[in-house]
Amino acid sequence: MHPERKNRLQPPSIRHEGKHGLSPNLLHDDVARLDFQMTSNFFVSQEILPAAKLSWKHKQQPKFFKTYNRLPKNRKEVRNFMKDDYLWKIWSSLKRNNQEMSYYNRGEIIQREEIKINEKYKNQKKKLGNIFLNSNLQVPDYITKIDIHCMPNGYNSDQGKGIYAGSNYDTASLYLATGGELGKYSDGAGWANIAFIKKYFPNFIPKKILDLGCTIGHSTLPLKIFWPNSDIYAIDACAPVLRYAFSRSNYLNTAINYYQKNAEATGFKSNTFDLITSSMFLHEIPQKNLKSIGKEIFRLLKPNGIMLHNEQPQYHGLKADEQFFREWDTWYNNEPMRCAFRDMDLVRWAENSGFKKQNIVQKIAPGASYIKEKIKTFGDGTWFIFSSLKN
Structure with a gap:
């Protein structure tokens, strides 16, 4: 032992x-x-x-x-x-x-x-919020050609216009993989994002929020729960998980507006959102596409708006052996972009997207117990959050 x-x-x-x-x-x-x-x-x-x-x-x-x-x-x-x-x-x-x-x-x-x-x-x-699907959207090949996380048929498998892919992603998935450490609804990353905002931007109250790569809304719902008067928009390229997400959020009495969109070119008007978030999303994207996403985020944010991305810590500063053990998912869990993302210079990526270096904050975030009045069950994990103000 x-x-x-x-x-x-x-x-x-x-x-x-x-x-x-x-x-x-x-x-x-x-x-x-x-x-x-x-x-x-x-x-x-x-x-x-x-x-x-x-x-x-x-x-x-x-x-x-x-x-x-x-x-x-x-x-x-x-x-x-x-x-x-x-x-x-x-x-x-x-x-x-x-x-x-x-x-x-x-x-x-x-x-x-x-x-x-x-x-x-x-x-x-019950019809809380809205859902807008786009059958003409070309789902990126980095989604369609890979069974990400070894999930059979991936997130875009559409069995009779049903919700199989979403159900497969939700049921005994993150909860099982983490031993319940993300909370009973696997929403720990979402609450950690809010904890980060409350600590580093304590007076910030967003009126309009966009969540990128929402999948079934695990990290999206806390945004509405914590800021009930805010309008929450969530996008994903895959219709099957969005259908499930919309129904799930209704059953959980939470109004979210879901859109089937590519984060590289959303079609939303410029200067629309106060806060743009993502949780465990960017590491699934090829570098050339990340460049487009960064510029799109900057375009969509209002002046003094904030972007916030929740990921695992970058490789910079980690010893070679620790990097080796952390690269396992790239080699054996169908996450081919993971290592390339964790090698990225995110500060340079943000600067090339339009953000100023002095506005960038990157921290190992506090656990969600920082706002424990909103959370009854949560295991404090380690969250790397990369954020920047637009001004």
Whole structure:
């Protein structure tokens, strides 16, 4: 047993995940499988990964130093020594297997419940907010040609104009992957964004907010909950997840305006929004497209408006071995742009988009407990937030 194991908590049961009108009915065996999956994820990350890191420290790194008489300069050099390390291969194989098993388990549940879920979607009477789909929108090939996160058929799979893709992304997904650390509705990133605004821009109250790459609205809904008098717009390029997002937010009594749009060219008028946010979105975008998105954000923001992007920390300042372990998703979880994004100079990207260097704030953000009066369940995570004022 890893020496720190006794101080770690077990993940919660999937029964504690937040429910809403589109949630499938989980049978006894469903819960057993999903709870096992969550415990397996926990074991792999809390037991096997530390062992693989120790293997680098005590076995492979000394070999590297003996060969080159120096420490590695980059993650590629670490990879060349670790790729055949048995503990690393065990961790990597189990992590990939858990990812595939996750989609298999919940896919089976959703397929069984799909007719009932679609009936709830079609018969929903409440109409809070709006949804505007565009069948003529050309969905970018970096979405259509990749099953991102190994999700079968990706976010744009459209089974009979239903909501399968959204349901597959929502059910026992982030909650299972994080052991519930994002809260019961997996909205922790959204609350962390708000906590950042309240700490660094305490007098800022946005009237009109745009959330980029919203998927099913996990991080979007907190914006409306915290600023109930604000108008919230959320865009995504994929219709299946937007249909689910709109229905889900209605079942959760939250009015959001959803639009099927490409973040590179939204069609909204210039100087429209006070706040533009994204959560775990930019690292899925190729660099050439990020240039267009940056310029579009600057165009859409009002003077003194704020952009805010929630991502994982950049590689700058991380040791080569830490970068190596963090690049796993690029190689094995269908996130090909992830490493390139984390190598980016975001300050230069913002400056090239029109923002001024002195207005840029990049921080490891406070946990959402900073505004604990609005949050009942939340595990304080580490959030890297990159933000800038437009003036």
